[in-house]
Amino acid sequence: MNSLDGYRPRAAWMTTLLLTGLALINFLDKIVLGMVAVPLMRELNLSPAQFGVVAGSFFWLFAVSTVLVGFLSNRVQTRWLLLAMGVMWAVLQVPQALFGSMSAFLLCRVVLGAAEGPFYPVSVHALYKWFPDEKRNMPVALLNQGAIVGLLLAGLLIPVITHRWGWRMNFIVLGVIGAVWSVLWLCVGREGNLAQRARTQSGNTVVRSVPYRKLLSSPSVLSVFILGFAAYWMMGANMTWLPSYLEKALGFSGITSGRCFALVIVTAAPFSLGLSWLSQRMLARGATSRAARVRLLCVAFAAGACLFSALMLPGLSPAQKVAVFAVAGALPSVCFALAPALLSEIVPDAQRGALIGIHTALASTGAAIAPMLIGRIVQTYGGSSARAYELGFATSAAMLVLAALVALRWLHPESARRASDEPVAAGAA
Known part of the structure; x- marks a missing residue:
């Protein structure tokens, strides 16, 4: 069968743009703590060692959740997994803006890291359901540009927001952005069917799972x-x-x-x-x-x-x-x-x-x-x-x-x- 059967370019690239936006949010979430480190440490009275623990806690469950959700994505539609991630990222910004203790911040960063860990593999898996093999390089390359734009925006905007409204406002802004993306994804995001069509149109033969x-x-x-x-x-x-x-x-x-x-x-x-x-x-x-x-x-x-x-x-x-x-x-x-x-x-x-x-x-x-x-x-x-x-x-x-x-x-x-x-x-x- 032709690998382009079932390929819908317009929907595929719309999905790519939405996921690139989510990649931008992902990197803003990662870098924001480091960029508000000085006022945050001063207000919460954290030593450099304590702040290092809080910052590093983001990765405590990062790899574990990445593997577990990777296996889950074999059974659950990536559309719903990505929506759950977007909602969790948005909700977890609120306590970071409101709470004033190291333990509360630590807990939020651990859970946020677990929620953000699976983003990249699940997003790539989602894109591969829209693009045939010979067209998969560019959408994933574009997805990675979301990280670059996120780093640039962080450098330009976070210092301005912190100067005008305080460091806590950055987390509120990120929560609002995550919520807007989640609503947009719920309305527009769909599951690609390229892989499923490849199976159903190939007669009575399917590729079995490999140990x-x-x-x-x-x-x-x-x-x-x-x-x-x-x-x-x-x-x-x-x-x-x-x-x-x-x-x-x-x-x-x-x-x-x-x-x-x-x-x-x-x-x-x-x-x-x-x-x-x-x-x-x-x-x-x-x-x-x-x-x-x-x-x-x-x-x-x-x-x-x-x-x-x-x-x-x-x-x-x-x-x-x-x-x-x-x-x-x-x-x-x-x-x-x-x-x-x-x-x-x-x-x-x-x-x-x-x-x-x-x-x-x-x-x-x-x-x-x-x-x-x-x-x-x-x-x-x-x-x-x-x-x-x-x-x-x-x-x-x-x-x-x-x-x-x-x-x-x-x-x-x-x-x-x-x-x-x-x-x-x-x-x-």
Whole structure:
């Protein structure tokens, strides 16, 4: 059957835009606490250590809920799961605006983290129900731009709101935005039926579920997990240590550092969208997924690793280092669009939500480990030394090269799909 049967572009792209808006809200929710840290700590009388516990609590149940809801998305329509997330995010902003104790804030952040953890895998799973395989790169790439816009809006709007109305007003605004999105999604959001049509129109043959132990031991699946781990490692390192690197090591003022940080964030957008488009174009022209996705991704990883390493070259000015860093971080970001697409090729539709959830949960541990390791490196070699930070960012280069080598050796989506794609008669056990 033609993979475009049942494809409805207008509805598919409307769903993509709505979910991109939810991604924007997701990142605003994540970053708002850090951006109101100073007045919040002062008013609630929190020490830096106490604030660190509150901020880190967001991730305590993040991975657990991601995996659990990933499995749930195999059985429950993503439309309702996403609506539940939007409502919970909106409601949980209210107590953060009203309460004044560390314990209340801690509880809210733990529950909010659990509610936001499954967003990405469930959103990708929802989009894949609207788009055929050869058209899946661009919608997920666009979804990822919601995060970039969210970071930019946070930098522009949260300081203004805090200055005029106080830090608590930010949580009220986020609650209202989440509520508006939830109402809009309830009225407009629908479940894609591309996968269901592929099954019902294929006669009496369906693709049976594959044992999870087989999927999780597949070299191709494990290779995708390693690619994701390296990409999240880089993201966690950059988001945590780039501002300090710009201000303490490169000597920029606080305002200029903020502008340079925004430049680095913005640079990722055209690279992610452009490489995703190129991959999709290659697929449309008959290239294999191995060439259009795996090799392209490995080239992006290798180029990014070379640029991270180039930061340590003598003679580069601070401005040149910012430009190199921006491109180094932008190239591997295409992984966030291509990795789920690779998994969706290998994994049966009925198990796709769970596997993308597991991938996100495992890969995101890279973002948790990298900042701690780089912190040790910076502390050892000096917090004001550019070389100390650059040695830390070199860990990202090492991870990217390792992941690319693993993928080039063991990631073969076509052969992995044939191994999983074992049809049985309809209704067979």
